[in-house]
Each structure stands twice: as structure tokens, then as C-alpha cells.
Amino acid sequence: MSTKKPAANPAAYSESSIRVLKGLEPVKQRPGMYTRTENPLHIIQEVIDNASDEALGGYCKHIVVTQNPDGSVTVEDDGRGIPVGLHPEEQVPTVEIVFTRLHAGGKFDKGSGGAYSFSGGLHGVGVSVTNALSSRLEITVWRDAGVHKLTFADGDVIEPLTSQAQTRGDKKAGTRVTIWPNPKYFDTPNISQSDLQRLLRSKAVLLPGVKVTLHAPKETLEWQYEQGLRGYLTESLTSETLIPLFEGAQYATADTDGFAEGEGAAWVVAWCEEGNVVRESYVNLIPTPAGGTHESGLRDGLFGAIKNFVELHALLPKGVKLLPEDVFARASFVLSAKVLDPQFQGQIKERLNSRDAVRLVSTFSKSPLELWLNHHVDYGKKLAELVIKQAQSRLRSAQKVEKKKSSGVAVLPGKLTDCESTDLSRNELFLVEGDSAGGSAKMGRDKEFQAILPLRGKVLNTWETDRDRLFANNEIHDIAVAIGVDPHSMNDTPDLSGLRYGKICILSDADVDGSHIQVLLLTLFFKHFPKLIETGHICIARPPLFRVDAPPRGKKLAQKIYALDSGELMAIEDKLRKEGAKDGSWSIARFKGLGEMNAAQLWETTMNPDTRRLLPVALGEVDQLDSELRFTMLMGKGEAAARRAWIEEHGNDVEADI
Numbered sequence: 001m002s003t004k005k006p007a008a009n010p011a012a013y014s015e016s017s018i019r020v021l022k023g024l025e026p027v028k029q030r031p032g033m034y035t036r037t038e039n040p041l042h043i044i045q046e047v048i049d050n051a052s053d054e055a056l057g058g059y060c061k062h063i064v065v066t067q068n069p070d071g072s073v074t075v076e077d078d079g080r081g082i083p084v085g086l087h088p089e090e091q092v093p094t095v096e097i098v099f100t101r102l103h104a105g106g107k108f109d110k111g112s113g114g115a116y117s118f119s120g121g122l123h124g125v126g127v128s129v130t131n132a133l134s135s136r137l138e139i140t141v142w143r144d145a146g147v148h149k150l151t152f153a154d155g156d157v158i159e160p161l162t163s164q165a166q167t168r169g170d171k172k173a174g175t176r177v178t179i180w181p182n183p184k185y186f187d188t189p190n191i192s193q194s195d196l197q198r199l200l201r202s203k204a205v206l207l208p209g210v211k212v213t214l215h216a217p218k219e220t221l222e223w224q225y226e227q228g229l230r231g232y233l234t235e236s237l238t239s240e241t242l243i244p245l246f247e248g249a250q251y252a253t254a255d256t257d258g259f260a261e262g263e264g265a266a267w268v269v270a271w272c273e274e275g276n277v278v279r280e281s282y283v284n285l286i287p288t289p290a291g292g293t294h295e296s297g298l299r300d301g302l303f304g305a306i307k308n309f310v311e312l313h314a315l316l317p318k319g320v321k322l323l324p325e326d327v328f329a330r331a332s333f334v335l336s337a338k339v340l341d342p343q344f345q346g347q348i349k350e351r352l353n354s355r356d357a358v359r360l361v362s363t364f365s366k367s368p369l370e371l372w373l374n375h376h377v378d379y380g381k382k383l384a385e386l387v388i389k390q391a392q393s394r395l396r397s398a399q400k401v402e403k404k405k406s407s408g409v410a411v412l413p414g415k416l417t418d419c420e421s422t423d424l425s426r427n428e429l430f431l432v433e434g435d436s437a438g439g440s441a442k443m444g445r446d447k448e449f450q451a452i453l454p455l456r457g458k459v460l461n462t463w464e465t466d467r468d469r470l471f472a473n474n475e476i477h478d479i480a481v482a483i484g485v486d487p488h489s490m491n492d493t494p495d496l497s498g499l500r501y502g503k504i505c506i507l508s509d510a511d512v513d514g515s516h517i518q519v520l521l522l523t524l525f526f527k528h529f530p531k532l533i534e535t536g537h538i539c540i541a542r543p544p545l546f547r548v549d550a551p552p553r554g555k556k557l558a559q560k561i562y563a564l565d566s567g568e569l570m571a572i573e574d575k576l577r578k579e580g581a582k583d584g585s586w587s588i589a590r591f592k593g594l595g596e597m598n599a600a601q602l603w604e605t606t607m608n609p610d611t612r613r614l615l616p617v618a619l620g621e622v623d624q625l626d627s628e629l630r631f632t633m634l635m636g637k638g639e640a641a642a643r644r645a646w647i648e649e650h651g652n653d654v655e656a657d658i
Contacts, residue, residue, distance in 0.1 A: 024100065024102070024128060024131065024132035024155040026102070027102070027128070027129050027132035027133065027155075028132055028133070028155070028185075031129075031132075031133055031185045034129045035129055035133065037185060037186050037187060038186065038187050038188070039186055039187065039188050039189070039190060039191050039192065040073075040133070040179075040181035040186050040189065040191060041191045041192065041195055041196060041199070043129060043130040043133055043134070043179065043181060044065075044073050044075070044130070044179060044181075044191065044196075045199060046126050046127050046129065046130045047075040047127055047130055047177045047179065048063065048065065048075055048199065048200070048203065049126075049285065049286060050126070050127060050175075051063045051075060051076075051077035051079060051175070052203050052207065052285045053284075053285070054077055054079030054080060055077070055079070055203075055207045055210045056207065056284065056285055059079045059080050060077045060078055060079035060174075060210065061078060061209070061210055061211065062077070062078050062210070062211045062212075062213070063075070063076070063077050063200075063203065063210065063211070063212045063213070064076045064077075064212075064213045064215070065196075065200060065212075065213070065214050065215070066214075066215040067191075067214075067215065067216050067217055068178070069217070070180075071180065071181075071189060072136075072178050072179060072180045073178070073179050073181075073191075074176060074177070074178040074179075075176070075177050075178075075179075076174065076175070076176040076177075077174050077175055078171060078173065078174040079173065079174055079175060080143065080173050081141045081142050081143030081144075081173045081174055081175050082094070082095045082098055082139075082141050082143075082175050083095065083143070084141055084143060084144070084146075084148045084161060084163065093150070093161045095139060095141060095148070095150055095161065096150060096157060096161065098126075098127060098128070099127055099128055099130075099131040099137065099139070099150075099152060100128060100131065100152075100155065100156075100157070101128060102128050102129075127177075130179060131152050131155050132154075132155040133181060133182055133185045133186075134152070134154075134155075134179050134180050134181055134182055135153065135154060135180045135181070135182040136151070136152065136153050136180040137151070137152040137153075137177065137178065137179050137180065138150075138151050138152075138177070138178045139151070139175070139176070139177050139178075140175070140176040141174075141175050141176075142166065142170060142171050142172060142173050142174045142175075143173055145165065145166050145172075146163045146164060146165055146166060147163070147164055147165075147166055147170055148161060148162070148163045149161070149162050149163075150162075154182070193216065196214070197214065197221065199287065200212045200214050200221075200223065201223045201232075202232075202280065202282065202287060203223075203285065204223035204224055204225050205223075205225050205228060205229060205231070205232040205334070206228070206229075206282055206285050206336050207285070208225060208226060208227075208228040209224070209226075210224070211223070211224045212224070228266070229247065229266060229267065229268040229334045229336065230245060230247055230268050232268075232334055233245065233268050233270060233278060233332060233333070233334045234270075236276075236278045236332075237270060237272060237275065237276065237278060237332060238275040238276045239272045239273075239274050239275025239276070240272065241270045241271060241272055242271045242272060242273055242330075242382055242383065242386055243271060243376075243379040243382055243383055244376075244379065245268050245269065245270050246267075246268070246269040246270075246368075246369055246372060247267070247268040247269075248266070248267055248268075248364075248365065248368045248369075249264070249265070249266035249267070250264050250265065250364040250365075250368070251263065251264030251265075251338065252264055257557060258359075258556065258557055259356075259360055259556075260340040260554075260556070262338060262340070263338055263339060263340055263360060264337070264338055264360065264364055265294065265297075265298075265335060265336065265337040265338065265360070265361045265364055265365065266335075266336045267298060267333060267334065267335045267336070267361075267365060268333065268334050269298075269302065269331055269332070269333040270331070270332045270333070271330050271331055271332075271383055271386060272330055272332065273330065273386060276332075277330065277331070277332050278332040278333075278334070279291075279295075279331075279332060279333055280333075280334045280335070281294060281295050281298075281333075281334075281335040281336075281337070281352075282335065282336045282337065283337050283338075283339055283342050283344075283352050283357075284337075284338060284339065284342060285336075286342075286344075288344075288350060288351055288352050289350055290350040290351035291351060291352075292344075292351040292352030292353060292354075292357070293352050293353060293354055293355060293356075293357040293358045293610060293611060294335060294337040294339070294352050294354075294357045294358075294360075294361050295335060295352075296357075296358050296361075296362075296609070296610035296611075297357055297358040297359065297360060297361025297362040297363075297365070297610075298333065298335050298361050298362070298365055299324050299327070299328055300324065300358065300362040300366075300610070301361060301362040301363070301364070301365030301366035301369065302327055302328070302331070302365065302366075302369060303322075303323075303324040303327045303328075304362070304366045304370075305365075305366045305367075305369035305370040305373060306322075306327050306369070306373070306383065306384065306387060307322055307327075308370055309370065309373045309374065309380050309384060310322065310384050310387070310388070312374075313377070313380075313381070313384070315381065315384045315385075315388065316388065317388065317392075320388060320391050320392060320395065321391070322387065322388070322391050323391065323394070323448075325390075325394070325426075326387050326388075326390040326391040326394065327387050327390075329390045330386060330390065335361070337352075337357060337360070337361060339352070339354055339356075339357050339360070341354075341575055342354050342357075353613055355562075355604075355611040358610045358611060394423070397423075411481070412481060412482060413453065413477075413478035413481055413482055415438075415453060415454055415478060416451060416452070416453050416478070416482050417438075417442050417451060417452040417453075418451045419447060419448060419449050419450055419451040420447060420448050420449075421448055421449045423449070424499060424500070424501070424502050425502050426449040426502065427449050427450075427451065427500065427501045427502055427503075428449060428450045428451065428501055428502065428503040428504075428505055429451045429452075429453060429482060429483060429500070429501040429503070429504050429505065430445070430450065430451070430452050430453070430505045430507045430541065430607070431453055431455055431479065431504065431505065431506050431507060431521060432452055432453065432454045432455065432507045432508075432594070433454075433455060433507065433508040433509060433514060433517050433593075433594060434454065434455070434456070434593070434594065434595060435454050435456065437454070437507070437509075437593065437594030437595045437597075437602075438452055438453075438454025439454075440594065440595065440597055440598060440599050440602045441454075441507065441594075441599075441602060441607065443599035444598075444599030444600060444601075444602040444603035444607060445603070445607055446603075446607075450607065451482075451501065453478060453479065453482050455475050455479075455517075456475065458513075458516065458517055458520060459473075459475050459476065459517065459520045459521055459524060460473045460475070460476060460520070460524075461520055461523065461635055461637075462476065462520075462523060462524045462527055462528060463523050463527055463631060463632070463635035463636060464635075464636060464637060467487045467489075467528060470487055470528060476524065479524075480529075482500070483499060483500060483501060483504055483529075483532070484498035484499050484500040485498060485499050485529060485531075485532065487528040487529060488528070488529065488530070488531060489528075489530065490530045490531075490534075492531075494531050496531065496532075496535070499532075499537070501537070502537065503537060503539050503614075504525075504532065504537055504538050504539070505539045505540070505541045505614065506518050506521050506522070506538075506539070506540050506541065507541040507543070507594070507606065508594070509543070509591075509592075509593040509594055510542070510543050510544065510545040510564070510565075510591065511545070511592070511593070514593075518540060519635075522538075522617065523631070523635055525538050525617075526631070527631075530619075533617055533618065533619055534619055536616060536618065538616075538617040539614045539615060539616050539617060540614070540615040540617060541606050541607070541612065541614055541615075542564055542606065542612070542613045542614070542615055543591070543594060543597070543602070543605060543606045544562035544563055544564055544591065544605050544606075545563065545564060545565055545566075545569075545590060545591060546562065546563040546565075546566075546568075546569045546588055546589065546590055546591070547560055547561070547562055547563075547588070547589045547591065547601075548560070548561045548562075548563065548569070548572050548573070548576075548586055548587070548588055548589075549586060549587045549588075549589070550572075550576055550581065550586045551581055551585045551586055553576070553579045553580045553581045554579060554580055556579065560601075562601075562604075562605045564613070569588070573586075633646060634646075
């Protein structure tokens with residue numbers, strides 16, 4: 001993996017590169033929406049990521065992080081330095097805008113000559129959140145033959161920007177940021193040393209040739225990896241690998257159809273029969289601990305290559321079917337993807353959601369592995385043997401579960417289209433609004449592990465329904481029998497051994513009626529099946545509201561792009577304009593309901609585990625009595641007046657944070 005060469009004109013990173021999209025009060029009021037609040041590591045990471053982006057562009061060779069005795073943390077780099085001149089639109093020093101305005105930064109400027117071709121994403125909160133949640137923040141910038149200083153307290157400027165000429169001892173370019181995290185926003189002010197070290201070491205791994213130094217209270221650590229991903233993974237494994245490491249890197253060129261120039265991935269994969277399993281992934285140097293579509297692409301690529309090898313050499317025993325998890329069960333990997341305009345789940349960027357990343361990484365990783373296996377057949381057969389063992393072990397486990405369950409007698413609902421698998425951890429039940437949508441879902445699903453139960457009309461409001469009367473309603477009876485769990489209360493200890501699905505997904509239209517059905521089903525589960533929510537089995541599927549038919553542009557072919565809501569639609573249109581598409585050259589269709597989506601569209605956008613955005617439902621840390629009273633007011637049949645008053649008072653406070 002090689003770092004990107006500097007642009008021909010470094011001065012292209014200038015005051016006009018910073019675009020403002022417009023206070024910091026929302027961050028201070030609800031910090032959990034913008035960062036992790038367990039400890040201040042993530043707000044420090046935002047500054048480290050900025051230095052890493054400079055290194056990714058080829059402008060920075062040394063990143064230094066210092067933990068100071070007073071609890072502050074200093075991050076310094078030798079990059080180009082944040083622009084300090086007046087912003088052309090805002091007429092405020094640009095460095096001040098970067099640290100005080102949400103949605104401001106060089107990463108929004110992605111046109112030709114933009115400051116950053118690849119960066120950690122477009123949430124645009126970044127270091128402004130760091131500033132908002134710090135009691136003090138000091139910045140020093142070396143740039144344009146000057147030394148520039150600026151100081152904030154609680155997000156506000158207390159020492160305006162000052163500049164003086166550089167002296168002989170000053171470095172020519174770079175940025176130093178010192179952060180005093182405000183402890184009132186965090187559960188603990190102490191940063192985990194192991195997490196910080198892991199973060200910094202990963203930056204060195206992903207940026208070969210770049211030195212990363214940590215001055216900790218009791219030691220100084222330094223990382224600089226010449227072997228990059230290979231050295232990192234080898235060092236992390238505790239047992240010998242079954243076959244040599246599979247290592248590769250591939251990036252799109254100007255002639256590659258379907259991807260932007262420079263998009264691609266570098267990876268190293270190891271298979272071990274025993275010992276630990278190491279899995280780390282990154283997008284544009286941002287760690288993605290919750291994985292995402294780039295990991296799904298690697299899984300699909302590896303599975304496709306190994307499956308083809310096994311079939312070519314007729315190695316698969318009769319009655320055994322390979323699944324992707326058989327290939328991945330003993331696989332360790334480090335994956336570093338480069339994606340233009342990545343879309344993440346949540347502000348803390350834990351999971352990549354960009355649908356194109358599946359195809360990107362899968363396409364680039366499958367062919368090299370297939371070629372390598374067929375050039376090293378002995379190693380290929382060793383790997384095939386391990387994968388087949390995993391498949392046989394999985395089948396034996398499923399047979400044991402089947403035998404245990406067969407002793408019970410349950411007549412499943414006639415409307416239920418069940419799945420083939422009996423593996424609880426994989427199986428999914430979709431509760432689908434309407435028969436027509438149920439038909440598309442049946443055709444579009446993966447029948448191996450996805451079951452469909454269509455629901456007619458709106459489910460009964462069960463908030464005030466006694467448990468003994470629940471089964472008088474056919475829809476609720478069918479839901480309970482299909483999932484295999486009896487109704488219960490929060491204080492009960494229900495028997496969940498009959499549960500037939502690991503995920504129970506509510507799939508309704510992306511409109512007001514669909515939201516109403518979601519609320520009624522969530523009320524049912526909260527009131528009568530609360531342990532299913534508590535144990536993480538209930539989810540909400542999120543179908544798109546819009547489809548954009550985008551024209552060919554540059555090297556990108558015509559494509560269909562889906563948007564969950566009007567906010568995403570605006571972002572898609574903005575991106576199309578940046579890619580050269582003219583206004584009016586794309587068309588927008590609004591889905592009136594799931595029934596308008598064909599099976600392929602429903603699978604791609606809402607049901608495919610690799611590309612969907614499934615929202616898990618969890619119980620918040622709230623008082624149970626308070627929750628009961630709130631639900632009674634919202635769902636009680638005699639509470640219309642109280643509901644109306646509450647909506648009039650709080651309706652404007654609602655925020656869409658999902």
C-alpha cells in the first residue's frame with residue numbers, strides 16, 4: 001500500500017477550500033449524538049484523524065501525541081497547516097470557522113483541486129465537537145512563513161488569532177492542537193491507554209513511512225511500519241497460519257468503469273486452525289470497529305474465490321453446502337479501504353454503510369485470491385479442508401437444534417413463509433406490512449435464513465389489552481406462534497428456548513402510515529414481549545423513500561441510488577452536481593409504499609445484510625414507571641386530550657437522529 005502523492009499545487013488547500021454548511025450548542029446539550037461519552041478518546045481522535053488525512057495526502061511524515069501532566073492532550077503534525085486567512089464567504093479567520101462551526105471543513109470540497117480527495121467522511125462535525133466539549137483548546141499553526149495562535153474556552157474564542165513571522169528555529173508548516181476535555185461531558189476523564197495506543201499504532205500501519213509517536217506519562221512509544229498491514233497482522237496473531245498470508249491491494253484507475261479513480265482497498269488475510277482471530281477494518285484511515293459494507297465486500301470476494309476453487313477441484317462432500325461464515329470463521333484480516341464520499345452509520349463512524357463498497361472490495365479481492373489458489377493448489381486444498389470442516393460442524397450443530405425442537409408441537413401460521421435454516425443466530429423474520437409487499441419480500445429474500453410474515457392492515461393497539469385476550473386477534477396470534485415465545489411482562493422470566501429467529505424485523509412503508517404500524521408493533525413487543533427487546537432481537541428495517549436514476553458521469557455508469565429521506569436525497573443531488581451531472585439530468589421517484597418496489601430493489605435496499613440499514617431496538621436507561629406513564633399517555637384510549645397537549649408542547653422538539 002502506498003500513500004497518495006502530493007497534489008501538484010499544495011496551495012490548493014486554501015481559505016476557499018473550507019465550505020460552511022451552519023453553533024455548538026446542540027453538541028453541548030446532547031453530546032451523545034455526536035461522540036462517545038464514555039471517555040474523551042473520540043474527541044482526541046478527531047484531531048488525530050485530521051493529521052492522518054494530511055499524511056494520507058502525502059503532506060505529513062510525523063504525527064506526535066503528548067499526554068500532558070495537567071490532563072490535556074497535544075496533537076502535532078508537520079502537514080500543511082490549517083488555513084488562517086479570512087474565509088471568502090464568512091469573513092472570519094478560517095481556522096476559527098473549522099473549530100466553531102458544525103459542517104465546516106476542507107473535506108466538503110471534493111471537486112477537482114479540492115483539498116482532500118479521500119477523507120474520513122462527510123458528517124462534518126469533526127474538531128468542532130472537540131472544541132465544544134473542551135474546557136480549553138489551543139491551536140498553533142505554522143503556515144505562510146508565519147506562526148499563528150488561537151485559543152478557545154468552552155467552544156468560544158477567548159484569545160483571537162494572532163500572527164507573527166517565523167524565526168530560524170520554527171518549522172515551516174504544521175499544526176499543533178492542545179485539548180483540555182471538559183470532564184462534565186464524559187463518564188470518566190481517563191483515556192484508555194490500550195485504546196489510544198491501538199489507535200495510533202493503526203495509523204502507522206495504514207500509513208507506511210509515517211512515524212507516529214506517543215509521549216505517555218510513563219513512557220514514550222513510537223511506531224513506524226515498513227511492512228504495513230502484513231507486519232501488523234503477523235504481530236497480532238498468536239498461532240501459526242495454515243497457509244501463507246493472502247495480501248493484496250488494488251485501486252481504480254482513470255479507465256476503471258464504475259468507480260472513482262483511487263477508490264479501492266488493501267488487505268491481508270490469514271487462516272489459523274486455532275488461536276485468536278484478529279479483524280480490523282478502516283475506511284480512509286478511520287477505524288470501523290462495527291465493520292460495514294467494505295468488510296462484507298471482502299467476505300463476499302473471499303467466499304466467491306474459495307467456493308469456485310472447491311467446485312473446480314470437486315472437493316465438496318455430498319450434502320454439504322458452503323456458506324460465507326464457513327470461510328470467515330477462522331479468518332483474520334486487516335482491511336484498509338479507500339472510498340470517495342463514504343457514508344457512515346452515526347457520527348462516530350463505527351460502521352460503513354456505502355453500498356458501492358461491497359462491490360468495490362469484492363471485485364478487487366476475489367480475482368487475486370482465485371488466481372493465487374489455482375497457482376498454489378496444495379495450499380488451496382488445505383484451506384478448502386478447513387472451510388469444509390467448518391461447514392460440517394455447522395451442519396451438526398443445526399441437526400442437534402432440530403432434534404431438540406422436534407419434540408414440541410407447534411402449528412405455524414399458514415401465511416408464514418419460513419426459512420430453511422434452523423440456526424437461531426442467522427435466522428430473520430420480517431413482519432411485512434401488506435400482502436403485496438409480502439409478495440415482493442418473499443421473492444426478494446434469501447430463503448436460506450429469511451422468513452416472511454405478511455400482516456393485514458394495522459395491528460391492534462395492545463397497550464391496554466390483557467394478556468389473556470391477546471390471541472383473540474389473529475395477527476398477534478400469528479406473530480406469537482411464528483416467533484415461538486409466549487407473551488410476558490418485564491418482571492417475568494420467560495422461556496426463550498423456543499425462539500425461532502435471532503432477528504425479528506419490522507418492515508413497513510417509509511411514510512406516516514408505516515411509522516404508525518411500527519409504533520403499534522413496538523408497543524406490542526414493549527408491553528407483551530419486553531425480553532425480546534432487552535435481548536436485542538427486535539429491529540426496524542429501513543426502506544428508502546426515494547430512488548434517484550443518475551445519468552452516466554465521467555467514468556461512472558448510469559446507476560440507481562436510494563435515499564432514506566429528503567435529507568439524504570439532498571446529499572445525493574449535491575454529490576451528483578460535484579461529479580459533473582447537470583440539474584435535470586437525473587430523475588427522482590418517490591415510493592408510495594413497499595408494494596411499489598420489485599423484489600430486486602427490496603433485497604438490495606432493505607433485506608440484504610450487506611447493504612441494508614437495519615436499526616436495532618433497545619431499552620433506554622429510563623425509569624420503568626415513568627415509561628409506563630408515558631406510554632399510557634401516548635397509546636391509552638382515553639388519553640386523547642393529554643396526547644394533544646403533549647404534542648402541542650413538544651412537537652417541535654422532535655429530532656430525527658436515526
